[in-house]
Amino acid sequence: MSTFPHSATARARESIRHEGARRRHLTVLERTGLTDTLVRFTFGGDLDGFASLGPADHVKAFFPGPDGFVARDYTPAEFRPIGASSGPELDIDVVVHGDAGPATAWASRAGRGDALEIAGPRGSRLAPSGFGNVLLIADPSGMPALRRWIRAFAGVTPVHAVLFGSDAGLVGYLDDVEALTATPQPALTGEFDLLDVVRSQDVTADTFVFAAGEAGALIPVRRWLKQEAGIPKENLSLHGYWKQGVEGLDHHAPLDPADPD
Numbered sequence: 068m069s070t071f072p073h074s075a076t077a078r079a080r081e082s083i084r085h086e087g088a089r090r091r092h093l094t095v096l097e098r099t100g101l102t103d104t105l106v107r108f109t110f111g112g113d114l115d116g117f118a119s120l121g122p123a124d125h126v127k128a129f130f131p132g133p134d135g136f137v138a139r140d141y142t143p144a145e146f147r148p149i150g151a152s153s154g155p156e157l158d159i160d161v162v163v164h165g166d167a168g169p170a171t172a173w174a175s176r177a178g179r180g181d182a183l184e185i186a187g188p189r190g191s192r193l194a195p196s197g198f199g200n201v202l203l204i205a206d207p208s209g210m211p212a213l214r215r216w217i218r219a220f221a222g223v224t225p226v227h228a229v230l231f232g233s234d235a236g237l238v239g240y241l242d243d244v245e246a247l248t249a250t251p252q253p254a255l256t257g258e259f260d261l262l263d264v265v266r267s268q269d270v271t272a273d274t275f276v277f278a279a280g281e282a283g284a285l286i287p288v289r290r291w292l293k294q295e296a297g298i299p300k301e302n303l304s305l306h307g308y309w310k311q312g313v314e315g316l317d318h319h320a321p322l323d324p325a326d327p328d
């Protein structure tokens with residue numbers, strides 16, 4: 068028997084399939100530094116029919132690697148059917164984390180006129196409704212999704228955000244959405260325990276949680292939310308977007324191998 072005030076139906080997340088997960092040839096129109104680690108690439112080109120309706124949607128982007136092209140996942144930060152260039156524009160915000168990795172190597176050098184192929188999103192899952200509040204947790208790689216979640220819940224459900232990772236400028240990334248419902252809780256690497264910060268948040272069984280970032284850091288958070296805070300797994304959407312020391316992490320693998328459920 069449900070112990071929660073809202074029905075499962077009210078909270079169901081609608082899924083929408085998109086036609087045409089074909090490869091699209093894009094060109095960088097503009098490169099903009101956003102924070103210490105995040106760089107925005109504004110793309111133009113073959114964006115006819117592009118759709119991204121879910122806050123945690125992702126595209127596959129294809130980067131040159133040592134043995135050919137390799138795919139990495141990125142969040143469509145913002146799509147404008149008609150942008151300043153008078154054509155469709157797609158923003159993708161990329162963490163530049165050095166040279167070790169095809170995506171970061173490309174992003175550290177790319178600029179106006181450079182090409183990139185993407186495919187997807189193949190589908191979108193819309194934000195759920197009916198929750199009492201929302202907790203969002205992200206490191207720089209999860210910030211584009213977090214920003215989209217804030218917008219999806221704006222004016223509907225109170226949102227709190229915990230930002231982690233070694234980028235002191237992350238709060239500024241939310242400048243244009245902060246006024247809506249977010250209360251960023253900056254927490255910088257090295258001097259904090261992510262779990263302690265999450266434990267200090269006001270979470271109840273009526274909270275929806277989205278988290279995205281380094282997989283190892285999120286495992287204790289998931290265990291606490293599930294086992295100690297008593298949040299049902301249906302209310303948890305926690306994703307390892309990358310993992311320390313792992314190339315091209317498969318994000319479909321369970322975040323916590325000891326608790327794949």
Ligand SMILES: Cc1cc2nc3c(=O)[nH]c(=O)nc-3n(C[C@H](O)[C@H](O)[C@H](O)COP(=O)(O)OP(=O)(O)OC[C@H]3O[C@@H](n4cnc5c(N)ncnc54)[C@H](O)[C@@H]3O)c2cc1C
Nearest residue numbers: 141142161162164168169170171309310311312313315318
């Ligand atoms: C659904 C989804 C959406 C995502 N959206 C975004 C997004 O919008 N923006 C974004 O920047 N990333 C995003 N990511 C994360 C991105 O796909 C990974 O960080 C990816 O591994 C980067 O590829 P790479 O070629 O640079 O490094 P890889 O070849 O995968 O890894 C090389 C080395 O770099 C390390 N590494 C990988 N990523 C990071 C990082 N972020 N910080 C520090 N070290 C890292 C690895 O541990 C490894 O040691 C998303 C991931 C998923 C699953």
